Amino acid sequence: MPAQKSAPPKTASPARPSDLLTKEEHLELLKHLYLARYFDVRLIKEKRRGRLTGTLYSSHNQEAILAGTLYALKSTDWISPIHRDMPAFFMKDLRGKWGQDDRIAMTVEEVCSQVWGRSGSPGRARDNWSHIGSKSGHIIHSTSMLAGTIPVAAGLAYANKLDGGDAVVVTYNGEGSTAQGVFHEAINFAAVHKLPVITIIENNQWAYGTPTHLEYPLEDFARRADGYGIPGWVADGQDVFDVYDKMVAAVEYARTGAGPSIIECKTFRAYGHGDHDDDRAARYRPTDDVNKGRERDPIAVCKRILVEKGMMTQAEAAQYAAEGKGAPQTKDEDFPPEVVEYLKRGVEYAIKSPLPDAAEGAMWVFRETN
Amino acid sequence: MSVTADAPATLKKNYLTALKEAIDEEMTQNPNMICIGEDIGILGGAFGVTEGLQAKHGASRVIDAPISEAAICGSAVGMALAGKTVMVEMQFIDFISCGFDQIVNMMATYHYRTAGEVSMPIVLRGPAGAYSGGALYHSQMNEAWFLNSPGIKVICPSTPYDAKGLMKAALRDPNPVLVYEIKNLYRMRDIEEELPEEEYIIPLGKAKIRREGTDITLVTYGQNVYHCLDAAQKLADQGVSAEVIDLRSLNPLDEETIVNSVKKTNRVLVVNEAPRTCGFAGEIVARVNELCFEHLDAPALRLTRMDTPVPWAKPLELHVLPSVDQIVETSLKIVRF
Known part of the structure; x- marks a missing residue:
């Protein structure tokens, strides 16, 4: 649990972990939401200008899940983001460390170099999009086989525990991947050994072109946890503070040795599966569902709570209006200048980063031995 | 200990x-x-x-x-x-x-x-x-x-x-x-054999010649090594001298030992118990063609399991797997090419 900076008022009911956050931390969470949103908006625009190749998997409308969960972690904890979690790579360890690049897992320059497929990427552009990671920064490198990092997380947690470490390992997964057999195998193994593995389910209602009622038969997916004898929390994926509260509980549970857990974050996918799918998604998903799924923009929800808590005035909340808009309608002026500047740095670095040497394609199949 | x-x-x-x-x-x-x-x-x-x-x-x-x-x-x-x-x-x-x-x-x-x-x-x-x-x-x-x-x-x-x-x-x-x-x-x-008291390591990627010969090279691994050794004995009875290479390591592959042997015998038969199509025996045949085609006096051949699962009942199982007799027969075919 994060250090408490100001004493909360004593009340009959236990305080929510997010209520223990300072005003600065509340505002920082909003900034992280802006940062994740701006990354998405900027990349969509770059792609439409023809300055970017590859597929974009938008995290629009799902930013509170990343911001809220990452805010509850220590730098020694591990994460494994999936395709829709690109901002997680530069948001890990960012709490209280804005501008301290040497103290975060991965810089925005590295992440942008990966998006642009340049040699400045941590993986030297050997695999695409979110398939990067960092052993030193404690980010597991995922593959396209979704749910496939959960057993890796379990093994990592097992080894850490054996060595006496207290690291928690967090895997991010769409609800679609939960039907994979490896999901069951890995969570069962983690449960048997009470491993500190937290499985985040980003339940955005659509697995590519398949809706949830054809993926699993439960009202709340989190109930699946009962079968493993582990806790399953449901979080409002649009509310960064609710996500943070559930994550703090899960982290505490894991770190004290009680074992793994599942957090289902209910949200809605704003666009297509990837940008190649945007046009078809507009047809295969009912417009009313899309409008309803997007009506609670996580930035707007966060601002409303900040105003209710007296940490922001209505006028301050209205200063930057990034919420409730699609990427083309969003302008740089809708974001705090420092957020725009942060991303600009990454994009400029990536564009200048050279392509990897062709010969590298045949390197590193095996580690050389003598 | x-x-x-x-x-x-x-x-x-x-x-x-x-x-x-x-x-x-x-x-x-x-x-x-x-x-x-x-x-x-x-x-x-x-x-x-x-x-x-x-x-x-x-x-x-x-x-x-x-x-x-x-x-x-x-x-x-x-x-x-x-x-x-x-x-x-x-x-x-x-x-x-x-x-x-x-x-x-x-x-x-x-x-x-x-x-x-x-x-x-x-x-x-x-x-x-x-x-x-x-x-x-x-x-x-x-x-x-x-x-x-x-x-x-x-x-x-x-x-x-x-x-x-x-x-x-x-x-x-x-x-x-x-x-x-x-x-x-x-x-x-x-x-069964006595093992050294002191620690020893066998580096990966080194094949072992199990029997020296001059007329044909049998490239194999696993239990087919013993089938090839039995076949080599039978071939010797018929005046054919077979060399038996036990690959031991498939990747990395000891191409040098295979090539040196083929340069000597000018004939090669690859034997393994995996299915034929896209099996490793076919890969060895391809390597031999790439690396020492000019030394071959006959086509490099392979003897493998048929392209079937491994069935249970004994006659069925033995029918689909390479046998000592088949190794002898195929070797003679190559030698007499």
């Missing part, structure tokens, strides 16, 4: 004991090593390869896993990411298909994907091979799946001496190594 240290030093040891000694010695020397598999701890393994290991090294380092090959292989990746050396036992090598994605997509590519940042010191091992009535799912030689997946080394020892020396090399390799242990050889009395 090995778990069988109470045995007299002069006693001949079988293939299974050799493997057990290698794993135990490495567990003793490398405190960062973990073993995981189904029934490897309390039971000591379905065949007994890990017998005594859990009592000696503890249940946290010798893990009895649930029947979950994907989780076993995937967790080995996570353990390696945390700096561990991992030995994974597949109860039968046939079951490895249940962990396939984690092996070929996650484990085998990890070093490549990270431009060398991460290594995967993982040994996957398990009993393999037919000729023992194991039927479809306890007889496979599925090495071709993994030889066609860049990033995995593959070995197949045929003697107790090699089993120990190669297993120790595998457990010290920073890459994934898949070990095809021939279960028919585990307790075969005829091949």
Whole structure:
């Protein structure tokens, strides 16, 4: 649990972990939401200008899940983001460390170099999009086989525990991947050994072109946890503070040795599966569902709570209006200048980063031995 | 010290004991090593390869896993990411298909994907091979799946001496190594041998000439080594001198030993018990054509299992697998070409 900076008022009911956050931390969470949103908006625009190749998997409308969960972690904890979690790579360890690049897992320059497929990427552009990671920064490198990092997380947690470490390992997964057999195998193994593995389910209602009622038969997916004898929390994926509260509980549970857990974050996918799918998604998903799924923009929800808590005035909340808009309608002026500047740095670095040497394609199949 | 240290030093040891000694010695020397598999701890393994290991090294380092090959292989990746050396036992090598994605997509590519940042010191091992009535799912030689997946080394020892020396090399390799242990050889009395008292390692990628000859080269591995040796004896009775190469390591492959032999004999037959199409025997034939075609006096041929599963009933099983008589017959065909 994060250090408490100001004493909360004593009340009959236990305080929510997010209520223990300072005003600065509340505002920082909003900034992280802006940062994740701006990354998405900027990349969509770059792609439409023809300055970017590859597929974009938008995290629009799902930013509170990343911001809220990452805010509850220590730098020694591990994460494994999936395709829709690109901002997680530069948001890990960012709490209280804005501008301290040497103290975060991965810089925005590295992440942008990966998006642009340049040699400045941590993986030297050997695999695409979110398939990067960092052993030193404690980010597991995922593959396209979704749910496939959960057993890796379990093994990592097992080894850490054996060595006496207290690291928690967090895997991010769409609800679609939960039907994979490896999901069951890995969570069962983690449960048997009470491993500190937290499985985040980003339940955005659509697995590519398949809706949830054809993926699993439960009202709340989190109930699946009962079968493993582990806790399953449901979080409002649009509310960064609710996500943070559930994550703090899960982290505490894991770190004290009680074992793994599942957090289902209910949200809605704003666009297509990837940008190649945007046009078809507009047809295969009912417009009313899309409008309803997007009506609670996580930035707007966060601002409303900040105003209710007296940490922001209505006028301050209205200063930057990034919420409730699609990427083309969003302008740089809708974001705090420092957020725009942060991303600009990454994009400029990536564009200048050279392509990897062709010969590298045949390197590193095996580690050389003598 | 090995778990069988109470045995007299002069006693001949079988293939299974050799493997057990290698794993135990490495567990003793490398405190960062973990073993995981189904029934490897309390039971000591379905065949007994890990017998005594859990009592000696503890249940946290010798893990009895649930029947979950994907989780076993995937967790080995996570353990390696945390700096561990991992030995994974597949109860039968046939079951490895249940962990396939984690092996070929996650484990085998990890070093490549990270431009060398991460290594995967993982040994996957398990009993393999037919000729023992194991039927479809306890007889496979599925090495071709993994030889066609860049990033995995593959070995197949045929003697107790090699089993120990190669297993120790595998457990010290920073890459994934898949070990095809021939279960028919585990307790075969005829091949028992004395093992050196002192530690020894056999580097991966070195073939062994089991019998020298001048008229034809038989390239093989696993239990087919013994079929080829029997065939070579029968060929000798007919005046044909066959050289038998035991590859021992399929990737890395010792091309030099094959080429040098073919330059001498000018004829080659590759024998293995895996299915024919896209099998490793076909790969050896292709390499011979690429590397020493001008030295061939006859087409390089292969003798493999038919393109069938391995059936259960004895006549069915033997019908689809290469036999000593077939090796003799095909060798004579090549020699008389």
